[in-house]
Amino acid sequence: MTLAPRVVLVHRRTEYEELVARHGTPGQAAFFLTSRGRSAREVEERHRRQAQALAGAAAAVPLDWRRSRVERADLPRFLFEPGDVVAVVGQDGLVANVAKYLDGQPVVGVDADPGRNPGVLVRHRVDGLAGLLRAAARGEGAVQERTMVEAVADDGQRLLALNEVYVGQPGHQTARYRLGTEDGASDAAGAEAGAGEAQASSGVLVGTGTGATGWCRSAWLERGGPVVLPAPGAPALAWFVREAWPSPATGTGHVHGVLEAGRRLVLTVESEHLVAFGDGIEADALELVWGQSVRLGVAATRLRLLG
Template sequence: MSATLAPRVVVVSRRSELDELLVRHGTRPAAEHFLRERGRDLDEVSARHEALQQALTAVDAAVPADWRRGRVDREDLPRFLFGPEDLVVAVGQDGLVANLAKYLSGQPVVGVDPEPGRGVLMRFGANGIGSVLKAAAGGAAPVRRLAMVTARLDDGQELAGLNEVYAGHATHQSARYRLFDASGRQERQSSSGVLVGTGTGATGWTASIAADRGWKGALPGPEEPALSWFVREAWPSPSTGATLTAGRLEAGQELRMVCESERLVVFADGVEADRLTVTWGQQVVFGLAQQRLHLVVPG
């Protein structure tokens, strides 16, 4: 009988703002000058850097010695292969979980906030995280299964998001396309793009558009199998309309877009670098993703 393979904890983080500043400006005095000209203080940035490093150290110390370990920076996520039995620990801000979600397929995610109280998805502090890791690895930790959204091109390419996916012009200029809603209604439009969001994203970009629009419909909850969608700044003209501009997608329903521009882009959760390109005549289908983010929460 073969021995049971020890769990692998994969810690995901991103470079701190201080790290980014030093890459860009070379030295701490240069970074300090850059911040001072913008009314900011290097001490604040340094304190957040130290909080992140301390949280990473605490997480590393909490992993049992006989467990396997992995480490990946946010920038390397597209090239990292997660195993089905991995336990993922995201250390940083809420956006890191959103960036991570589309690369997972049911692995539990423990969100660690270096500055507890600032995050919504980062539900744990670094201190005492060891018991959480053991509970999650043993399947005993409570988990919220958060709905995700997917955009699928007619050539088979697909992109998923935890908060939302956006389709439109790369520079947010006028995008031209034909839109088909879940009931089969269609309209040729020229707009700043289409946003399709989940319940998790209903407190961010989606909520902002809904409030600005005065939309009275109910936005979905994070675990609800439903999405909301909005057209940004649709412009009526002799050849384009502005009546299909918002709605909900329930389980099994889809929103379709046929590109009538030379080139549009589709990206998820604000990460434009990881995007799909749509050319004239190509179709994009939006709907609920099959996968969900399994977010570990306090008991």
């Protein structure tokens, strides 16, 4: 017997829910906001729109299909099935949060608050979701594949991200490491990458074309646009060293570049403890200790975004 398709609805707690959880009651949460000059009505209204969108998304799932719901904080513990159709109800960033846990499942991004979100990844309104779910289950509909970045440690730990991977100190203090490229070629900065360069910095960002609108873009702008940022579907990554510190023992000659498919950035830890995490989810990080190496490059897995 063939199982019915399963739709996984992904959402995150609203500001209102977080405030009530912190302060105990809606009244206490409202008092906290008004005492700081903010309107409780604004936060409650955004919560109402999110709840409406989530209810509408649940109603769009055919009655004879299976369904599941997962909150953002529970993603590291949730098991996606190969045949799932994933409906992300929320903001653009929530699509990035879920992408790292998928392996080719189609994703429909539903904008829970039209006009407030850019709508780059959550492109659809809830009233069009039912048709999109049926098309996804049949393997139909226009699908855009987006490049992802992969970090693989020498002990087998592996991490995927849609926007970027950050490698550095867990407290964002000075990280010490040696940085090079796996193939030994020189990069856009003209550094001798094969042997690697000893560095002390605020960490290293390796991002995709999707991430080129976020954290990596800020580093790119700060440098004056030294490289061409890749397009979202291009099999290439841009990388940047944050605040590299020159000293007798550390250099700054190898601080940005572009990685084409098949080429990897290699970071060897020379600190007691570094971490690598993707898309801002620090709770789900690779733990790296002195002497370990991590390789970062284009992932074989790609996000399949509907429409």
